[in-house]
Amino acid sequence: MSMAAPATALARLEDVTKVYGTGEAAVYALRGVSLALEPGELVVVLGPSGSGKTTLLNVLGGIEPATSGRVILAGRDLTGMGSDELTDVRRQTLGFVFQFFNLVPTLTAAENVAVVAELTGTPVGDRVGTVLADVGLTDRANHFPGQLSGGQQQRVAIARALVSQPDLLLCDEPTGSLDLVTGRQVLAHLERAARTGGRAVVIVTHNQAIAGMADRVVRMGSGAIVEDVRQPQPVPAAEVTW
Amino acid sequence: MSGHPTLRTKLRRDIRRQWPQFAALVLTVLLGVALFVASYDAYRNLRASYAGVFVDQRFADLFVTGGDVDGFARQAATTDGVAAVTTRTQADLPFAVGRDKLLGRVVGYPASGDPAVDRLTLLSGHGLSGPATALVEHHMAEHFGLGPGDTVTVVGAGGPQQLRVVGVVASAEYLWPARSRQDPITSPDDFGVVFAPEATVQALDGATAPNQVLVRLTDAGRPGDLLSQLSATAVSAGATQVLTRDEQPSNALLNEDINGFQEMAVAFPLLFLSAAALSMYVLLTRRVAAERPIIGMLRAQGMRRRTIGLHYLTYGLVAGLTGSTLGVLIGSIGARVLSGYYVRAIDLPAQSAVLVTVRPLTILAGLVFGSGVGALAALAPALLASRVPPAEAMRDEPVAAGHGTTLLERLIPPLRRLPARWRMVLRGADRNRRRTVFTATGMALALILVLVSWTMIDSMNALLHRQFDVVATADAQVELAEPVTSKTLAALMAVADVRTAEPLVQQPVAVVSGGRTYATVLSAFVPRTTMHAFLAPGGRDVALPSDGILVGQSLRSQLGVRPGDEVTLRLPALGRDLRARIAGFVDEPLGTFVYASADWLRSVAGDVPATSALLAYEPGTDPTAVRQAVSAVPGVVAYTDTQALARAWNSYAGLFWVFVLGMLVLGGLMAFAIVFTTMSVNIMERRREIATLRAAGVRHRVLARLITEENLLVALLGVIPGLLLGVAAGAAFLKSFSSDQFTLTLVVRPLTLLLTTLALLLVVWLSQRPGLRALRRMDLAEVVRERTG
16 A cells, blocks of 8 residues: 655655566565655654565665666656766765664764765765754764764764755664664654654664654555555654663 | 584685685785795705716815915825815916907816816717817807817917817806806806816916816715815915815806795795785684674584684685695796706706606695695684684674774874875774784785895896996907007007007916915006006095005905905916005905006016906997907907996896896785785775765765775885885895805895885785775675674
């Protein structure tokens, strides 16, 4: 069951299929998935292992090509784009948060936040300090990842994703490595990113409890969207529990 | 081998999955072992071949010239440990072969039968068959195209005498046809040897008795100090030259040369196997770190520590054994090719060549070295793996702790404000210090390998420049039938392209001091000669003294003399001794000579006729044409092209450059193997953060540039120690060649250092290309979700 894709959508998947392997060994990770994401909405994608939720995120983020169908991001069709073009689209439009933080261990928190902007020559002004303050890490700006807790590292990863002011924030199991308390803190920052920045935030998780904070819950099974529902009154992240 | 079937399967798959890294390890071990086997077996083959010649020809252990020849011979013959004694006459006399005139050597030989010491191997023709017959040493025969039936004219005491060539021979004394220790590298145009009946040689030399004694010891007599005793006896019997077999000019030179193989047999494997060990250690340490959770799980499930350790040890052993097996095969073939080529180049008598392909001990040593290095390098990672605590290893630890600012940033705080990309490069190099040190060491080892050969060529070029452009500037020396007069000089200068000519008195001389003697040549020049510069140690130009002599500086140690000391000059050709004060030492690259002014010699020895003349030519003169024209001047009986050695070296320069190129390739391969391995490990370890940066919008080429800069920085860390050690190794290598025959001083051209460094940095750049390509093909979606990098 998929919702119709409005023309104003920030991102759209149109009848997307993703197949790994060929012939008898072919595995259908996505089967004709269509999805549209609106600015400002916080979407939680749920599903068991192998349901295709991470593939959905990867295809949406342009780090994996769709086998068929169209992927439209900020009005640009990703289908057939080359590697450098996709890289540029990701830089201009997206932010990623991964389960294992993936920080550069030789850079401090502030440097990790600034590094992509510096390497790509994208001006970020004083936003490095602002986003670190937003995630409550001003006093940890000059600490190296090895000197930070898991929750703090994930907050650095969120700051890194937000510093370029992306339209769409894609989070793959962002609390998967964290305990309840730090997990809630991280969710709160993601919630704020969606509510205050006017951007869409997509959280992929197998944790049912996180669905409570979503504006919209997309459930996946066997590579297809089996349910896509809006929640008129999501609970605050601080109240999510598991 | 690991006894656990599943672990064996894992091992096979590990190798298959990372076959380029495994291949790099195998290649490095292979090169080390192949070079060991090739150079060591070549050394053994050549030693055995020479030993065969020495046994066949009953090569002398002691060569005594001058003094009471008969008395010494009688005394030596009755000494315990002496197998045989032979006396003979040897004289350096002008030869004419067709239109060519040269200063050759005629050596007395029994008119029938073989001598007890130093017999010849007949290569063609037959033995001596009359007083005017001769056997020609094969180098001379080949150069002048001489064979039985041809003639050689020898200008002796009674004038020119024609000798009919009856055979071509090989002599252990002339495997390398050197005139003397002072003149070890002669052109075949200028030097050749013929053997004639002893009575004929005495007549040619104007002598009535032999002037040389050759002594051969028994096998039992060799190990003791009999040689020293006999040498001392010979000196006290008035000998002007006493040479042991090791000092004999041809043997000394060939020994220097084949000892190079022995040195290579140590140095090359040391470099390559060190590089292999470093690469192996880096690769396996990384693998153990990546597989900690698996190791933890296996340990938790009851696998013994020893089994885990053996699994990683086996990887090293397999790489070492594969590399050394291939290395032994290639090395054995190389040894045969190398020694065969060498034996042909030396023209060793075919029956004496010993080309053994398979020496079980060398093969065993190669296998042990290669496998041992593999196992040894894997030992530390294997122990690390066996000591992994299971609970800790299985715990989720996504970020490695312990990174911080670099020492450089702490020392120079402004570096902390560098742009992120430079900080990343700087800290990336500092990230795993042990690996950085190993990569830099690999670079340093490669630099050493290349610089040892390249500095040798630079030094040889500098030696030749110093010898022929600065010290001995004459282009030719001629021997004349009569003493030089102004008329003779005018006739020589009348030849087209001859710029100037000077008389020269040249006499064989034995310098005697404190019971020690050194045989060389005394050259007396006109006081303000333009044909020779006299350079004091340190390079200062000094004039010929009006009183006394200048001597080569190696006499300082050979005779223990100092400036101002008086020595005896024994001049056998004049039959008298002179006392002379050492006015100073000269520092010359080739040989150790005695120099004096002709005026001083005349004042102390009376009228010693100058029968030689030195010639200098106009620039660009054709050496062959002028040689023929000068040789045709009446009275000229021999011609020596004094610049022939420089030309010979230049004509071989291409070959030497091929050798340097070979070293560059080997050094490059070594640098490639080690940088490729460390680079692969570096990328494996960082692929998740690199993938994250790519996912966040950083283009591949930006990241590739960062990694390249980091690798070049790490490689540059190895450059300074590599250059210093390379130059030091070059100096040590040259020192092993220096003697009273050569004084090889290390010359290091900045351009050589620059080009070597640039070439190896290029290799480093190339060696990371496969890793960067893998980075481009990396599956971002998969990598960003990995738990550990």
